[in-house]
Amino acid sequence: MLRIQLDSVGLAFGSYHAIDGVSFEAAPGQFLALVGPTGCGKSSLLNLVAGLLKPSAGTVRVGGRTLDSVNREAAYMFQSDALLPWKTALENVALGPLLRGTPRVQAAKNAEFWLERVGLRGLGSRYPAQLSGGQRKRVAMAQALINRPPILLMDESFSALDVQTRALMENELLELWRELKATVLFVTHDLEEAIAMADRVLLLTAGPNATIKGDYKVHLPRPRNVAESRFINGFTELYETIWRDLKEEVMATYAR
Numbered sequence: 001m002l003r004i005q006l007d008s009v010g011l012a013f014g015s016y017h018a019i020d021g022v023s024f025e026a027a028p029g030q031f032l033a034l035v036g037p038t039g040c041g042k043s044s045l046l047n048l049v050a051g052l053l054k055p056s057a058g059t060v061r062v063g064g065r066t067l068d069s070v071n072r073e074a075a076y077m078f079q080s081d082a083l084l085p086w087k088t089a090l091e092n093v094a095l096g097p098l099l100r101g102t103p104r105v106q107a108a109k110n111a112e113f114w115l116e117r118v119g120l121r122g123l124g125s126r127y128p129a130q131l132s133g134g135q136r137k138r139v140a141m142a143q144a145l146i147n148r149p150p151i152l153l154m155d156e157s158f159s160a161l162d163v164q165t166r167a168l169m170e171n172e173l174l175e176l177w178r179e180l181k182a183t184v185l186f187v188t189h190d191l192e193e194a195i196a197m198a199d200r201v202l203l204l205t206a207g208p209n210a211t212i213k214g215d216y217k218v219h220l221p222r223p224r225n226v227a228e229s230r231f232i233n234g235f236t237e238l239y240e241t242i243w244r245d246l247k248e249e250v251m252a253t254y255a256r
Contacts, residue, residue, distance in 0.1 A: 003025065005060070024202055036206075083128045083139055085128050094107040137169060152185075201214075
């Protein structure tokens with residue numbers, strides 16, 4: 001388990017300052033959700049922690065060390081799956097271990113195990129085009145988790161799924177997260193999803209010069225069933241509190 005620390009981080013693209021003075025810490029094994037209006041820099045923050053972008057100001061630390069290159073301790077699940085269409089589901093999942101030097105036979109065995117863990121037993125020989133959207137997303141989850149990463153970065157990973165499939169995958173993710181004890185940064189536009197899944201919710205202000213507006217602890221008991229979390233005592237009050245602050249930033253974004 002690794003701690004993630006951002007200290008007065010800024011990110012500029014030319015004269016446009018997307019993020020300014022962002023500071024927060026994700027404790028080892030914590031599930032942290034990031035919410036905010038469109039264009040506030042949520043995905044950029046993930047890319048900074050992934051080492052895909054370098055901050056224009058401030059420092060990003062992972063496990064106490066300043067991040068100055070690609071973060072090899074992190075797995076990334078994007079909004080759209082990044083499966084290779086010419087490889088089978090099993091080959092896609094096994095690719096990560098192969099690139100890390102795992103022998104081919106062992107990599108295939110590990111891939112079979114993880115496909116089964118995400119509910120795709122017997123579908124390893126199918127190509128992405130032969131899978132449903134939910135099945136492809138499950139392959140992407142297995143692909144991200146097979147190396148048991150200490151950090152998991154997720155960018156609107158379930159937004160394209162139907163309601164039922166989304167709820168199932170959210171619960172499966174929480175179950176796997178409890179097992180792996182990974183530190184998670186989870187970007188979502190769905191405030192209900194953020195509260196139902198996370199230990200903390202961070203709210204970003206409208207861009208440009210986005211920064212942290214609020215840091216809200218989620219005290220709902222675990223384990224949780226995501227679809228039923230709204231019925232837990234305290235959920236509605238927390239939702240209303242965050243939504244009041246989020247609404248101000250959404251309106252500011254539209255005004256700009």
